Amino acid sequence: MTAEMKTEKAQAAAWFRDLRNQIVAAFERLEDSHSEGPFADMAPGRFEVTETTRTSDDGSDAGGGLMSVMRGGRVFEKVGVNISEVYGTLGERAQNAMAARKGIPGMKDDPRFWASGISLVAHMRNPHVPAVHMNTRMFWTPHAWWFGGGSDLNPCIEYDEDTAHFHGQQKAHLDPHGADQYPRLKEWADEYFYIPHRKRARGVGGIFMDDQSSGDWAADFALTQDIGRAFLPAFVPLVEKRRVQAYSEADKDAQLIHRGLYAEYNLVYDRGTKFGLETGHDANAVLMSLPPLAKWV
Numbered sequence: 021m022t023a024e025m026k027t028e029k030a031q032a033a034a035w036f037r038d039l040r041n042q043i044v045a046a047f048e049r050l051e052d053s054h055s056e057g058p059f060a061d062m063a064p065g066r067f068e069v070t071e072t073t074r075t076s077d078d079g080s081d082a083g084g085g086l087m088s089v090m091r092g093g094r095v096f097e098k099v100g101v102n103i104s105e106v107y108g109t110l111g112e113r114a115q116n117a118m119a120a121r122k123g124i125p126g127m128k129d130d131p132r133f134w135a136s137g138i139s140l141v142a143h144m145r146n147p148h149v150p151a152v153h154m155n156t157r158m159f160w161t162p163h164a165w166w167f168g169g170g171s172d173l174n175p176c177i178e179y180d181e182d183t184a185h186f187h188g189q190q191k192a193h194l195d196p197h198g199a200d201q202y203p204r205l206k207e208w209a210d211e212y213f214y215i216p217h218r219k220r221a222r223g224v225g226g227i228f229m230d231d232q233s234s235g236d237w238a239a240d241f242a243l244t245q246d247i248g249r250a251f252l253p254a255f256v257p258l259v260e261k262r263r264v265q266a267y268s269e270a271d272k273d274a275q276l277i278h279r280g281l282y283a284e285y286n287l288v289y290d291r292g293t294k295f296g297l298e299t300g301h302d303a304n305a306v307l308m309s310l311p312p313l314a315k316w317v
Contacts, residue, residue, distance in 0.1 A: 025160055028237055032158040033105045033136040035241075037086075039156075039248045040103045040138050044088055046252050047101070047142075050259055051093050057264030059145050065093020067101070072302040074106055082108040087305040091312065095149070095263050099142035100308035107134040110161075111298075127163060134160040137169065138248070139292065141309035147275035148262040150175035150182065150223075151282065153309070154251045155292065156244050166233040167244045170205060171251050172213050172226030173258075176278035177271060182258050183224045189254035190227050193246040201243070205229050215285050222285045276315035283314050 044067055051064035068091075073084040085104030090096050110131045137157025144151060156169030173186045191202040209228035214221050227247060232240050286293055286309050296306035 025165060025237075028165075028241070029134055029136065029158070029160060032241060032244075035245060035248075036103050036136055036138040036156065040086070040088070040101050043101050043140060043252065046256060047090065047096060047099060050095050050256065050263075051090075053260075054095050054263060057146075058266065059094040062094035065090045065096055072102075072104070072305045074108075074302070076108045082106060084302075085305065087302065087308065089308055093145070095145060095259060097143050097145045098312040099140070100305075101138070101140045102305050102308060103136075103138045104305070105134075105136040107132070109133070127161060130162050132162055139309070140251075143279065143311045144259070144263075146263050146265065147176055147267050147271040148265040149259055150262075151279070151311075152255050154248070156248050158241075158244070164233065165237070166231045167240050168230040168232060169244060169247055170209055170226055170228030171247065171254070172209055172223050172228070173255075174223030174278070174282060176275040178224060179262075182262075185257065186224070186226065186254045190247075190250045193250035194227065194243070197239075197243050197246065202227065205247075213285070215281065215289070217288075218281065218284070222281055273315070276313060277317060279311035279314035280316045283310055286310065 048064070048066060051066070054060055054064070067088040070087045070089075071084060072087050074082040076082045083104065083106035085102060085106070088101045090099050093099075110127070110133050135157060137155060139155040139157075141153050142151060151174040152171065153174065154169075154171035156167070158167050159165065171190070173183065175182065187206070190206075194202040194205065205227035206225060208230075209226045210221065212228045212230075213223060213225065227250075229243075229247075232243065234240055290309075293306055293309070297303065
C-alpha cells in the first residue's frame with residue numbers, strides 16, 4: 021500500500037506548472053525577437069490559455085488543467101503547452117490504456133488514481149526549424165507511483181549539428197544522475213518513437229522513460245525535473261539559428277508530408293493520447309499535438 025503522498029503530489033504539480041510558465045515565456049520571446057527572415061513582417065504570436073475540466077461519471081470534480089495554444093505565430097505555426105492534474109477512478113479500458121504498470125495488484129479493488137504532467141508539441145512555420153515534443157508526468161495509485169516523460173526532435177530537414185546539440189544538452193542534464201541514464205533513455209526513445217507500419221523513426225530521437233520508480237521518490241523527481249530543464253537549452257538555439265533561413269516550396273512540401281507521419285504516430289501508437297481519451301480528459305487538450313496542416317501522398 022502506497023501512502024497518499026499529498027506533499028509529493030503538490031510538489032510535482034507545482035513543478036510542471038512552473039516549467040510550463042518558463043516555456044510559454046521563452047516561446048513568446050522567440051516570437052517577439054523574430055526580426056528578420058521569413059514571416060518577420062507578421063505580428064508576433066501569443067498563447068491562448070483555456071482552463072480544462074474533467075468530471076467523473078457521477079458528475080463530481082475529477083481535476084483538469086490549462087491548455088495553452090499559440091496558432092499562426094511568425095515562428096510557431098501551432099504550439100501547445102498543456103498542464104494537467106487529474107484524479108478519480110480508472111475503469112477497465114483506462115487501465116488497459118495506461119502508459120505503464122498494467123495489472124497492478126489491488127488495482128481492481130481500489131482503482132483510484134492521480135496524475136499530473138506537462139505536455140508540449142510545437143509545429144513550426146519554417147521547414148528548417150524542427151518540430152519538437154516534450155512531456156513529463158507523475159502517476160500515483162494507492163498501490164504504486166512512477167514518473168515518465170522525455171523529449172524528441174522531429175525535423176523534416178535534418179541537420180547533423182542540430183541533432184548533436186539536442187542530444188548533447190540532454191546528456192549534460194542527465195549525466196549528474198549517473199552515466200548510464202542518457203544511454204538508457206536514448207535507447208528507450210529510439211524504441212518508443214518508432215513507427216512500425218512505416219518501418220522508420222518519426223524523428224531523430226531524444227530521451228524517454230516510463231515507469232520510473234526506483235523507490236527513491238526524491239531522486240526520481242530530480243531526474244524528471246532535469247528532463248524538463250534540458251528542453252529549452254536543447255531546442256531554443258535551434259529555433260534561433262534556423263528561423264531566418266529561406267526555404268522552397270519543396271521544403272514546405274516535405275514538412276507537410278513529415279507532419280502526416282507525426283499525426284499517424286500520435287493517433288495510432290501514442291499511449292498518452294490513448295490514456296487521455298480513455299480517462300475523459302478534454303479531447304482538444306489531448307489532441308493538441310496534431311499539426312495544423314499535414315499532407316499524405
